[in-house]
Amino acid sequence: MNFSEVFKQSNQLCKISPDGKYLATCVQYRLVVREVSTLQILQLYTCLDQISHMDWSSDSLFILCAMYKRGLVQVWSLEQPDWHCKIDEGSIGLVSSRWSPDGRHILNTTEFHLRVTVWSLCTKAVSYIKYPKACQKGIDFSKDGCYMALAERRDCKDYVSVFVCDDWHLLRHFETETQDLAGLEWSPNGCVLAVWDSSLEYKVLLYSLDGRLLSTYSAYEWSLGIKSVTWSPSSQFLAIGSYDEKVRVLNHITWKKITQFEHLATINNTKVVYKEVEKRPTVRSDNLSLHNITIGTNLFNTQSKYEICPPPVQIPVVKPDPDRANPKIGVSTLAFSSDSRYLATKNDNMASVVWVWDMQKMSLEAVLEQTSAVRCFQWDPLRPRLALCTGNTKLYLWSPAGCVSVQVPTEGGFQVQSLNWHCGGDSLILLGKEQLCLCYMDTDQVDK
């Protein structure tokens, strides 16, 4: 495992182009484009204000930089550095900005979600979509880039509009049976749209592409409901994480629950529980971590390793304040591995634990208990390998063969706040507060 040097970034805006060749980072109001392999700066662009959001177009030719405060979006071209494009939303403000799947249209959501403006870079035309819903996930593009689903709210009722991304033609417009639509997501095969309600009501609705309601699923009433929803990459499963600390998995044939995963505070079965154990830094000789690259200044970085705990294992549980809204309880993060074999979940009242479930056996595969709350985890796009970080200077990797904790070798401590895999699966971008670092994996994986 190699680590690159540390670069500056701001706002956690650091993205690799879809073709995997370039890395774009934002430093205050500058946009820096580097080549991934050499990390040489290829282009440097200057925007008019501090960049709030940055994204690559799907063909990796253009980058949009949005400055929400100023209501501006600037688009830069990689091929033609002289080309410039500026979109000014004017007084109506800007809340979010995104590319369309074809990379030639920009959708801006105005302040107060008054409307969605669709700017065409080909024709310079503008179209408006009214009444977009201000919710957790109101817009979603299908994976093949053909269709866009938009949640709308009119007259206290929720609607979903399906647009054809080619010419923004409204294909379908239908009402949903939700109380307060919180989000929608296309299945990876683009044929089913999952729509779920807010946390006050546990309801998932499945609509086919042509707007027919295929199925409704509601696990229980009254208690706080859905916290997170995700599709498996094969479109076979829909995993729903809810506030009752359970994940329910629906199958794509009958749209009925096939299993539910419970996050218990005591693990009794013989599944492997990896517990991160920190070692005192004075013990230098006893280096049990496989890939601890010890540099002299690591005296303050405590080394850690994973220990396998024998069952029964007690998981530390933090009880949330019952009076506050959006309590820190329930399954907030779900992620399927790329082959749909594993599902990684995080339960918010066991924030330092990541649970890995095997979808073939429908059972718990591994539990990773960290020393502090897990901030981010992501699956390798190609292999069943999970990378996670907890806000300290270490990077943790899990695979079915075992797991390893790696110290990020930087001077001055680099707290890993979030991470992103490269689309080729052989390198990781680690983002700290103001810094970023690239981690290159070996071709053969090293395990514990």
Added chain:
Amino acid sequence: MSPSRQNNFVSMLSSLPLSRSSYNVICAFCTEDNMPQCMSYINQELDSLGLCSPRIEASSPGGAGLNTVPALNAMYELMQIHRRNMCTLEELENDQLKKSSTLDHMQMNNSRLKDQLELSIREKSGLHETERQLQLKIKTLQSCLKTEKDEVQKLQSIIASRASQYSHDAKRKEREAAKLKERLGQLLVDRKDKKLALDVLNSLGRSDGKRSHWKTAKTTTSHEDEMYKSLLNDYEVSQRSLLLENAELKKVLQQMKKEMIHILSPRLPSTRGAAAENSREQADSDGEEKAGDTSRETLDQSCEHAREQLTNSIRQQWRKLRNHMEKLDSQASLVHHQLESNKEVIPRETHEDEMERMRREVQQCKEFIHAQQQLLQQQLNTSFDDETAALLNDCYTLEEKERLKEEWRLFEEQKRNFARERKNFTEAAIRLGREKKAFEEDRASWLKNQFLNMTPFTDRRRCSSSDGQSALSVRSEPEMRMSSTKAQLAKSSAYATFSTPKSTQSATVPSTTELYRTLRLIPDSSSSRHSNRGSWQESNTIDDGDFRVKSNRIQCRDLSIFSLGGDENSLT
């Protein structure tokens, strides 16, 4: 007279029944004769009663009268006493009556109270029972109450969380509305509306490089078509995968059914009729299934009828299997139960069987041994049955003879081979010896010649003598050879040995080694040659000294073995 009379009176008095109207007794008690006795008696009685009346005396001595006053006093006192007694008697009787009545009353009371007590006990138990039931009811109600309370609490917590969520959302919305109002106010005030604008250097081409099309009805329908196409594609794909899965599962079911049939059919031997029925049923179902199979294959396995049949037959088979298993289980448990309850039954039976078997075996073995013994006896004592014994003997001896003959034959063959070898050896050895001898002779003659050449007189004579000697030696050798071979033959008949032959010799050097040496034509020392010659000469005496030769042979044999070994070693 007085004591006897008194006694008479007393006995008379006592015998007569006491009655108040027994004045006749007084008449009987006292007569004119026994007055003084009566009087003394009465006085005595009065004294004993404690009456202090004066004594009754006769008015005149010897007269028939009495002193009336004391008599009257005595009588009066007696009457008083009597009245008193009567009074007390009456009182006592009264008392007794009273007491008996109270006793009766008490007894009645007692019985009544007992009844009451019993009744109250029963009541008490009934009350206990009701109390218990009520306690139970209380418990259940308490648990219900607890659950209800828990549920209420849970609902309360849910309500609380919902309320907090609602309030949070409401607050958020309110804040947004406030922002909106603010912005609206700002806009109205500002009036410097920044127009939204797109400032782009140049338009970009479409990502797919094609020209954009006008929006027409055709495009909308084409969009619709495309959408439906993609949907249909997806459905088709999923249907195909489901069909495949179905086919797999059906195959598995078929296999299972076949296996179940296979398992069940040979294991129902008891109920033949049932088995026949089953098999017929199976055959029927199989037949149907077979027909269904073919049709199914052709119809792409979508025939619901066939599917139903398959599942029904599987269920049937499974039921049979399960029943069978249950039967077996029950049998096993029964056996186990029997085993546990009555430990000797089963094991003893098997045990007895085993014992029986073993006894039989033992019997058989004994018989066999006996037969063997008999045979042996017969063999040993030929007098039993001469003919058969003779026959047997003959048989045996014949067998033995045969064997012996065979062995003899082999032996003879071997002997012949050995003899032949030996002959060859000896011939070769003899030849060699002869040659050697000749050489020696020549050498000797030569030397002699040389020597004599130094003295020029005896040349020719030496040559001739040497020739003569060599001729002699030559002549002697065939003799020796023949004799040696004869001796060897004789010897070999007695001993079947491998020892390479030869005439042996004195203990100095075994001839066989010499022989080998000569055979291999190893350059020998002259002494050895001389000794060889010596040996040959000695062999002449073989016929005479058999035993000596024998011993020598023995020696030689032993030595030869060693020498052979040695030679072999040297060879290798």
